[in-house]
Amino acid sequence: MKIAITSTGKDLDAQVDPRFGRAAYIIVVDTDTLDFEVIDNSENKNAFKGAGITAASAVCDKGAQVLITGFCGPNAFKTLDSAGVKVANDATGTVRSTVEDYKAGKFTFSDSANAEGHW
Amino acid sequence: MIISIASGKGGTGKTTVATNLCASLDADLMLLDCDVEEPNAHLFLNPNITEEKKVNAPVPKVDLSLCTRCKKCMEICRYGAIAVAGKAVVTFPELCHSCGGCMVVCPEKAITETDRFIGTVETGSLGLPEGASFGQGLLDIGQVMAPPVIKQVRQLEGQKKLTIIDAPPGTSCPVIAAMKGTDFVLLVTEPTPFGLHDLTLAVEAVKLLDIPCGLVINRAGLGNDGVNNYAQKENIPILLEIPFDKRIASAYSKGELLVRALPEYKEIFKGLYTSIEALVNRKGAA
Numbered sequence A: 001m002k003i004a005i006t007s008t009g010k011d012l013d014a015q016v017d018p019r020f021g022r023a024a025y026i027i028v029v030d031t032d033t034l035d036f037e038v039i040d041n042s043e044n045k046n047a048f049k050g051a052g053i054t055a056a057s058a059v060c061d062k063g064a065q066v067l068i069t070g071f072c073g074p075n076a077f078k079t080l081d082s083a084g085v086k087v088a089n090d091a092t093g094t095v096r097s098t099v100e101d102y103k104a105g106k107f108t109f110s111d112s113a114n115a116e117g118h119w
Numbered sequence B: 001m002i003i004s005i006a007s008g009k010g011g012t013g014k015t016t017v018a019t020n021l022c023a024s025l026d027a028d029l030m031l032l033d034c035d036v037e038e039p040n041a042h043l044f045l046n047p048n049i050t051e052e053k054k055v056n057a058p059v060p061k062v063d064l065s066l067c068t069r070c071k072k073c074m075e076i077c078r079y080g081a082i083a084v085a086g087k088a089v090v091t092f093p094e095l096c097h098s099c100g101g102c103m104v105v106c107p108e109k110a111i112t113e114t115d116r117f118i119g120t121v122e123t124g125s126l127g128l129p130e131g132a133s134f135g136q137g138l139l140d141i142g143q144v145m146a147p148p149v150i151k152q153v154r155q156l157e158g159q160k161k162l163t164i165i166d167a168p169p170g171t172s173c174p175v176i177a178a179m180k181g182t183d184f185v186l187l188v189t190e191p192t193p194f195g196l197h198d199l200t201l202a203v204e205a206v207k208l209l210d211i212p213c214g215l216v217i218n219r220a221g222l223g224n225d226g227v228n229n230y231a232q233k234e235n236i237p238i239l240l241e242i243p244f245d246k247r248i249a250s251a252y253s254k255g256e257l258l259v260r261a262l263p264e265y266k267e268i269f270k271g272l273y274t275s276i277e278a279l280v281n282r283k284g285a286a
């Protein structure tokens, strides 16, 4: 299964980016094979408004079923939730260790957003 | 004639000037409170509200059976108010500016409009001056789209010879919506560095709209003469200086009109109106 993790770099050893909409990259990892795909979020990072919503839409497009990040705002959460993507917050460490943590069942999925909107 | 009363920031005495100007004139007039996030002119004027009208703004509604998830709607929306998420299309009515862009670009005609309640417009009459009318807009709690409500309030314009508009504070879209197309902008400021900073922004906006303006300095004598120097440099007439006076502050805090607490101000506000009239006529003649 595919999970999306916000990242400061382009590979599995990069640190998790705690931001979602304004994360540098979003890495979509296959939990079985560890094959991954990188979404370059840099354009979105400087977006005037709706960065979280756009990033959420991109995550849905890649077929990820789970998003793991630091903070996910309410609008992004609503977008992901509508597409049936589950969200886990408060991730730290590298992308690789986050995948391990996920496989070990260390994340709980939130029912709501944990960061206030910026508008 | 339509006079809008504005200030770069809140708390400068904009409402004091609007309500007292209104209460000092014998003219055939109406006061429109366009400070829709926090209308407070009614606290001083005690209008008799006789009518209430709902204001709606159109927001998109997507028919998923027609939608091909092409994302064109999402790409055109500047406000992040519509998004394609997997098989779903999500809308954020509270972010939508009702521009209609998504509807226009949708190649499948999958988007229709639906109404969202955003506020109310109330109308009524005033006892002072007799026969004057009153209107105010009230943005519903949690809504951010003030301009459509302001535009609805301004639909009332023209029923009387003189319309006085109490504009919202600040210099963004709502203020522009309240000042646009008026004959004169009366800017109310304080003689402090903060007041001056916000005043310069407000003056820029007024210049863009090409409307003649004049200045009221409230709590004069409290700060420095930065505002006076600026007015001179920019060639903006100072039409009135209201000194800092404890009796004025106390009347305000009790919701009492200044012209009631200190009747000598009635003539002063009449004089203010005469100066405005002269400036508007001069512009008309030029």
Ligand code: SF4
Pocket: B059, B060, B076, B077, B078, B079, B080, B081, B082, B095, B096, B097, B098, B099, B100, B101, B102, B103
């Ligand atoms: S009407 Fe305009 S602001 Fe509203 S969702 Fe459509 S494009 Fe965005």
Ligand code: SF4
Pocket: B062, B066, B067, B068, B069, B070, B071, B072, B073, B074, B084, B089, B105, B106, B107, B108, B109, B110, B111
């Ligand atoms: S533009 Fe129309 S067809 Fe395309 S995703 Fe939006 S609603 Fe669907």
